[in-house]
Amino acid sequence: MEIQSVKGTRDFYPEDMAKRNFIADLWKQVSVRNGFAEFDGPIFEYLAMYQLKSGDEISSQLFSFEDRGERKLAIRPEITPTLARMVNQRINTLPRPIKWFSVPRLCRAERPQKGRLREFFQWNIDIIGVDDCLADAEVIFCAVDYLQQTGLTSNDVVVRISSRRLIAALLECFGIEKQGLEKVYGVLDKKSKVPAETFGKMLEEAISDSAKRQKVLELMSVKTLIELESFAGCGEKAKEAVDELKKLFNYLEIMGIKEFCRFDIGIVRGLAYYTGIVFEIYDKSEQLRAIGGGGRYDNLLADFGGPKISATGMGMGDCVLGIVLEEKGLFKNISEKNNIEYFVVYADDSLKNETLKLIATLRRAGCKADFSYKGGALGKQLKQASAVNAAKCVIVGDEFTQKKQIIIKNMSSGEQSPVDVGEFFSKLR
RNA sequence: GUGAGUGUAGCUCAGUUGGUUAGAGCAUCGGAUUGUGGUUCCGAGGGUCGCGGGUUCGAGUCCCGUCUCUCACCCCA
Numbered sequence: 130m131e132i133q134s135v136k137g138t139r140d141f142y143p144e145d146m147a148k149r150n151f152i153a154d155l156w157k158q159v160s161v162r163n164g165f166a167e168f169d170g171p172i173f174e175y176l177a178m179y180q181l182k183s184g185d186e187i188s189s190q191l192f193s194f195e196d197r198g199e200r201k202l203a204i205r206p207e208i209t210p211t212l213a214r215m216v217n218q219r220i221n222t223l224p225r226p227i228k229w230f231s232v233p234r235l236c237r238a239e240r241p242q243k244g245r246l247r248e249f250f251q252w253n254i255d256i257i258g259v260d261d262c263l264a265d266a267e268v269i270f271c272a273v274d275y276l277q278q279t280g281l282t283s284n285d286v287v288v289r290i291s292s293r294r295l296i297a298a299l300l301e302c303f304g305i306e307k308q309g310l311e312k313v314y315g316v317l318d319k320k321s322k323v324p325a326e327t328f329g330k331m332l333e334e335a336i337s338d339s340a341k342r343q344k345v346l347e348l349m350s351v352k353t354l355i356e357l358e359s360f361a362g363c364g365e366k367a368k369e370a371v372d373e374l375k376k377l378f379n380y381l382e383i384m385g386i387k388e389f390c391r392f393d394i395g396i397v398r399g400l401a402y403y404t405g406i407v408f409e410i411y412d413k414s415e416q417l418r419a420i421g422g423g424g425r426y427d428n429l430l431a432d433f434g435g436p437k438i439s440a441t442g443m444g445m446g447d448c449v450l451g452i453v454l455e456e457k458g459l460f461k462n463i464s465e466k467n468n469i470e471y472f473v474v475y476a477d478d479s480l481k482n483e484t485l486k487l488i489a490t491l492r493r494a495g496c497k498a499d500f501s502y503k504g505g506a507l508g509k510q511l512k513q514a515s516a517v518n519a520a521k522c523v524i525v526g527d528e529f530t531q532k533k534q535i536i537i538k539n540m541s542s543g544e545q546s547p548v549d550v551g552e553f554f555s556k557l558r
Numbered sequence: 559g560u561g562a563g564u565g566u567a568g569c570u571c572a573g574u575u576g577g578u579u580a581g582a583g584c585a586u587c588g589g590a591u592u593g594u595g596g597u598u599c600c601g602a603g604g605g606u607c608g609c610g611g612g613u614u615c616g617a618g619u620c621c622c623g624u625c626u627c628u629c630a631c632c633c634c635a
Contacts, residue, residue, distance in 0.1 A: 207635045476593055511595035
């Protein structure tokens, strides 16, 4: 083979395409039934737009290039900046709440590994203009609605939920300076990913004071919302954050997805822009990276030059999800073949033109119909019919010449019977 | 970007301490079968052994480089 595919990309042969469509079609279907409207943007944007939020170092993770007018551009690594740009442009005319979704194809120049490629699809849903954590609950509901629709249950996946606002308030209460907050977030995020000893060392590097460190360790051992009461002395901000989480979990219970959701103080999310509720969705085997994640980012529009309007949302990629669905055998109902309804075969070359007419009529009537280019022995044509997984065969033979009849053969039972051509087509409609 | 492992037919893999013309199963195509398929039988095509150097009389096998894929780190929007 002369030219190989590019590192981290995938070829979608029909059987792979069937799986990709299964995933993406369901994303769209579930979004729509949850009240979200689809949008999309260009596949490349100004490089500066991506640097705005994440700084210059992001450039090494992007596929960037210059066009002939020396514009510095980049292939989109995420769609959220595009969303912010589009919403800002029409913010005064869009009815709120804005509930939008998209299934963009994204590229990131990272080294591929399990569940992460350089080109992938990511489902994004966002709700803009709602302060109430009901919007966060609805985003989580929509994600769970999707996962259930694929056949996954609360035995397979879990949504781990926490609050940036809560952690910020508590860390402030512990006396940790605002400047050091980002670094501590980074360490907390590692809690469930590294051995306890390593975690301890990382925390030591981030927080020099051992008393403060002890309080953080105490906090990280909290397993339920109720245990947070022991930090009640931490002031109004912390109390508000706890109340918000309680309210969220109440909504989740009312919506009937409580068994999918857990409070988990260790969920921080890497990025700086989250401001409130945050969550990540995991496969319960814990062997994979997150299936998806999201949360509240109330500064999103403002960061991109718009008004300060609250927003919450989530993203889910197709790579990890695909691995999970494959492992659980949930792709099994997907047909990789064409599922031809009628395969028309002809007993003699003199009937070829009549066969083509039948095919055309069947197709215009909306049936998936096909036939053999080569013709030849009836047995050969039926073999081809089996190869394309045809449900039924239409046999055009002597009966057609003599009585205008065709034979309909059911390919799974083997049963067959003659039928008048006119009657056959009138039944189709 | 750093580190480790890997690579033989479309797929899954054999291939002896380096020794003739590199094999099998599955898949594909053809035939048995000119009015009856999917399960049977027979046959065929398909490989510059990832690519490039080197050692050797001789390399799929040993050495170096490079690329891919896999796994971990960085990062994870």
